[in-house]
Amino acid sequence: MGDAMRTVRVKAIVEHGPGLKSFLLDGPIESAAPGQFVMLWLPGIDEKPFSISDLGEAGLEISVKAVGPFTRALMEVSVGDYLGIRGPFGKGFRLADRTLLVGGGIGVAPLRFLYREMGRLRLSAWLVVGVRTAADLIFPDYFRSLPDCLIVSEDGSIGETGIVTDVIDRIIDQAGTTRLAAAGPEPMLVALRDLGERRGLKVELDLERYMKCGIGLCGLCCVDGSGVRLCVEGPVLSSAELRGVTDLGRPHRDATGRRRCGPD
Amino acid sequence: MPSLAVRLGLLRLESPLVLASGILGVSASSLALVASRGAGAVTTKSCGLDPRAGHPGPTVLPVTEGLLNAVGLSNPGADAMCEEIREFKSRCPTTLLFASLFGRTVEEFGEVAAHLAAAEPDLLEVNVSCPNVSSELGLPFEAKSKELAAITALVKKKAGDIPVALKLSINWGPIGEQARICAENGADLITAINTVGPGMLIDTNVMRPVLSNQVGGLSGPCILPLAVRAIWEVRRSVDLPIIGLGGVASSEDALQLIMAGATAVGIGTAVYHQGLDLFERVNQGLLRFLAEKGLEDLSEVCGAAHG
Numbered sequence: 387m388g389d390a391m392r393t394v395r396v397k398a399i400v401e402h403g404p405g406l407k408s409f410l411l412d413g414p415i416e417s418a419a420p421g422q423f424v425m426l427w428l429p430g431i432d433e434k435p436f437s438i439s440d441l442g443e444a445g446l447e448i449s450v451k452a453v454g455p456f457t458r459a460l461m462e463v464s465v466g467d468y469l470g471i472r473g474p475f476g477k478g479f480r481l482a483d484r485t486l487l488v489g490g491g492i493g494v495a496p497l498r499f500l501y502r503e504m505g506r507l508r509l510s511a512w513l514v515v516g517v518r519t520a521a522d523l524i525f526p527d528y529f530r531s532l533p534d535c536l537i538v539s540e541d542g543s544i545g546e547t548g549i550v551t552d553v554i555d556r557i558i559d560q561a562g563t564t565r566l567a568a569a570g571p572e573p574m575l576v577a578l579r580d581l582g583e584r585r586g587l588k589v590e591l592d593l594e595r596y597m598k599c600g601i602g603l604c605g606l607c608c609v610d611g612s613g614v615r616l617c618v619e620g621p622v623l624s625s626a627e628l629r630g631v632t633d634l635g636r637p638h639r640d641a642t643g644r645r646r647c648g649p650d
Numbered sequence: 651m652p653s654l655a656v657r658l659g660l661l662r663l664e665s666p667l668v669l670a671s672g673i674l675g676v677s678a679s680s681l682a683l684v685a686s687r688g689a690g691a692v693t694t695k696s697c698g699l700d701p702r703a704g705h706p707g708p709t710v711l712p713v714t715e716g717l718l719n720a721v722g723l724s725n726p727g728a729d730a731m732c733e734e735i736r737e738f739k740s741r742c743p744t745t746l747l748f749a750s751l752f753g754r755t756v757e758e759f760g761e762v763a764a765h766l767a768a769a770e771p772d773l774l775e776v777n778v779s780c781p782n783v784s785s786e787l788g789l790p791f792e793a794k795s796k797e798l799a800a801i802t803a804l805v806k807k808k809a810g811d812i813p814v815a816l817k818l819s820i821n822w823g824p825i826g827e828q829a830r831i832c833a834e835n836g837a838d839l840i841t842a843i844n845t846v847g848p849g850m851l852i853d854t855n856v857m858r859p860v861l862s863n864q865v866g867g868l869s870g871p872c873i874l875p876l877a878v879r880a881i882w883e884v885r886r887s888v889d890l891p892i893i894g895l896g897g898v899a900s901s902e903d904a905l906q907l908i909m910a911g912a913t914a915v916g917i918g919t920a921v922y923h924q925g926l927d928l929f930e931r932v933n934q935g936l937l938r939f940l941a942e943k944g945l946e947d948l949s950e951v952c953g954a955a956h957g
Contacts, residue, residue, distance in 0.1 A: 389712045393855040425707070429856045433707025468856050470708070599710040601922050604721060605674035605695070613683030615674070632679075642701035643676035644726035 389475075389601055391427060393468045397445055403521035405452030405461060406492075410445050414471055417441070420500035421478030421569075421592055421622040424448070425600040427470030428463070432456045435597040435617070437569070438474065439495035439524070440502060446471070447499075449524045451492040475600050476621050479567045479590055486563040486587070487513045488550050488578055490570025491522055496592055497569055498525065501532070512536075512561045514553060516570070520544035534561075551577050558585050567622075568592065576635035579628060589625045595638055606643055609633060652940035653947050654933055656690070658914050659813050659838050659891045661772055663690035663746055665933050666908070666948055670895050670918030671696055671750035671775060671817070672719075676726065678737035681747070684921075685738075688929035690914065691746035692738075694731060696777040698752055699762050701727040705782070706862040711851055716870025716897070717919050718849055720782035720863035723752060728765035735769040746772040750817070751805075752780060754787055756797055760804040767809050774809050775893075776801060779819035779844040781867045793822035799835045806836035815893060819844035819867075820880045826887035833888040841893040841916070843880045845869045870919040873897045878910045885911025885953055899923060901935025908948055909955040 398410040415424070418441050426448060427433040434456050440447035452458045463469065479500050489497040494515050504511040513535040517523045520543040529535050537545025538553055546553065551574070557563070566582035568575055569592035582589040595607040595616050602618035612630030614620060619627070628634060637646040656666045668691045674680040675695035684692050704724025711718045725731065731749070738747050749771035753759035763774055778791040778801060791797045798816075806814050816832040818825050820843050829840045845867025851860045859865070877896025884892055894912025898904050899920035907915050920928050936948065945951065 391708060391711055391851075391853065391860050393853050427708055427860075429853070429858060431706070432862065433709075470853065470856075470860070472708075598704075598707060598721065598724070599719075601710065601712070602925075603673050603710060603717075603919075603922050604724075605676040605680040606724075608674065608677055608680035608683070610677065610679045613674075613677070613679035613681075615680070639677065639726075641703035642724055642726045642730075643695065644701050644730045 389472060391470045391472050393470045396463060396465050396467050396469060399465055402524045402526070406522065406524060407461060408439060408447055408449040408524060409463065409469070410447050411469060411471065412445055415441060415446050415474055418474035419478030420503050421496050422474040422476050423621060424471050424473035424475065428456065428459055429468065429470065431459045433470070435600060437496035437592070439498050441499060449492065449495040472600060475617055477619060479592070479622050481507060481509060482565055483509045484563050485509070485511050485565040485567055486554070486557060486561065487511055488554065488566065488568040490516045490550060490574045491518070492524070493570025493592070494524060497567070500567060512557055512563060514538065514550050514557060516550035517544065550574065551581060554578065554581055555585070558587070564588065566590070572635050579625070583625060589628070590622050591628060592622050593620055596641055598641070606639060606641070610638070652937060652945060654936055656913055656948055658893070661746060661813065663914060664744060665690035666904070666914045666936070667929050667932055668748065668893055668914050668916045669693055670916035671777065672721065673918045673921055675750070678734045678741060681738050682741050684926060684929070685742040685745035687926045688933050689745060691748055691772065693748040693750050693775060693916070694735065695725050696723055696750040696752045696780065697725045697728055697731040697762065697766065698723060698754070699728055699758055699765070701725070701730065708860055708862060711860055713851065713868070715872040716868055717922060718851055718861065718866045718868055719845065720861045720866030722863060723780060723783055728762050732766060732769035735766070735771050739770070748773040748775050750775040750777050752777045756800045756804060759801045760808045763805040763808040767812055771812065773813050773815055773839070774805060775815045775817050775841055776805050777817045777844070779817055779821065781819060781821055781845060781848045782863055782865070785863070790819070790822060792818055792828050795831055798828060798831050802832045802835035802837050813838040815839035815841045817841040817844055820846060820876055825880050826883040829884045829888045829890070833890055837890060839891045839893060840884050840888065841895070842884050843877050843896045846873045846876055869897065870923070871897045871899050874903055874906070878906050881907055881910040881912050882955070885956065899928070901932045901939060904932055904936060905939060905951070908952055911953040911956070913952055
């Protein structure tokens with residue numbers, strides 16, 4: 387049962403920069419859709435949701451940025467240690483031709499998987515990757531090597547100087563994309579949604595909310611408005627589904643279920 | 651035409667199906683989602699006085715024919731829950747809203763009840779049987795007769811006109827006896843049963859319990875026979891309406907609980923196994939049953955198994 391907890395060894399770890407690592411796990415997942423996530427258990431600490439950043443014969447890859455106690459503890463994990471996996475869960479991106487993939491920060495992770503999967507299916511994809519600075523980018527050499535990938539950084543330390551929304555119009559004009567798939571900080575996603583819809587693109591966003599059970603029961607990841615469960619009906623939502631979300635780009639709920647006050 | 655509507659004490663539900671506490675019960679939006687799928691009533695996540703994050707993960711684990719969980723009573727606190735209750739009531743006027751509550755002390759049960767009553771839920775369900783917080787809060791209050799009596803009487807006093815249900819488990823002593831104590835102290839209904847156990851799962855690679863709380867309550871189809879027996883006992887002990895739950899995943903299961911003595915039937919874990927369409931499927935199954943047997947409504951078979 388894919389929903390049950392399975393512990394597997396860490397096969398390899400890539401350190402991209404301070405507090406930014408990718409972990410290659412020995413199984414346990416055979417197939418998943420890009421945009422789907424797993425619940426990752428660090429025994430004795432906690433369990434949190436992570437996008438799959440790649441899946442192939444080498445194993446399951448999870449890319450992690452240290453932002454809180456759990457991800458900081460993950461940085462201490464060594465090759466050979468056991469991690470627990472439940473999943474994959476949720477609904478991923480639609481695989482369709484002429485899609486523009488946009489990732490911000492660690493939100494690039496699921497798009498790495500999506501880009502590879504689209505390549506395997508010979509679907510045309512363009513990729514825009516935005517980071518604050520070069521040290522925030524996972525697999526920089528990989529992304530630099532891709533022919534249809536544009537990297538932008540706020541400080542100009544890698545790729546063009548700027549933010550992703552500066553360059554989207556240009557790429558749409560050049561490439562004639564008809565779809566937009568994006569993951570990253572929610573304010574960026576909202577801006578991309580608005581921009582994409584203005585240009586007549588079909589938009590899918592990979593949203594995040596606090597998740598606890600991962601299997602559609604606890605209700606913590608339900609968006610306000612439609613009540614849709616991001617762990618089952620999401621985390622990737624389409625334009626139509628996004629119209630039912632009333633807390634998009636606004637403060638959402640914490641581990642207690644309470645709406646956070648102030649900007650997220 | 652047969653009808654699914656049931657009278658639960660003074661309440662009228664359009665369907666006997668109730669979303670069990672703990673499932674999709676944190677926000678008005680998630681409760682409204684379930685209400686739109688055919689539940690007669692929805693129950694909030696058990697709410698305490700203050701916001702509570704609950705246990706770290708893992709908190710919910712699938713097992714054969716069920717789930718083992720120790721979420722640890724995470725909840726947004728009584729004030730935030732009142733906002734959710736008010737929003738739900740304005741969005742879903744035809745689905746009843748049951749507010750589940752707990753306290754860390756006898757007095758706190760009264761405080762939370764008073765807070766929640768201000769938002770005018772249709773029922774207060776008093777969770778005195780959560781099996782997953784004993785390392786912090788000690789044995790559940792249902793295990794202690796004096797406290798169980800005191801909590802029942804206090805919540806009843808604070809609830810005003812709102813009916814009060816006590817939610818019991820089979821984990822700590824004879825449930826019939828506990829139900830009698832609740833009845834003698836003013837309870838209007840009994841909800842039975844809470845999750846069973848607690849139980850434990852161990853990962854054989856890391857060689858330690860998987861749930862962060864180590865132990866958790868068992869739910870799902872594997873506990874159905876225990877629920878049927880418990881509701882049977884409660885029905886024999888007290889003359890109160892019963893919200894029966896425990897492993898219901900089909901109309902056949904729901905009918906077993908009703909024939910054991912339940913008036914309304916909770917659904918929880920089956921949402922995981924079968925999705926939100928389950929409510930409508932069970933409703934349709936119950937209607938078919940009524941039509942086949944030539945019955946007007948389910949009250950004709952409530953407790954029927956007692957002869």
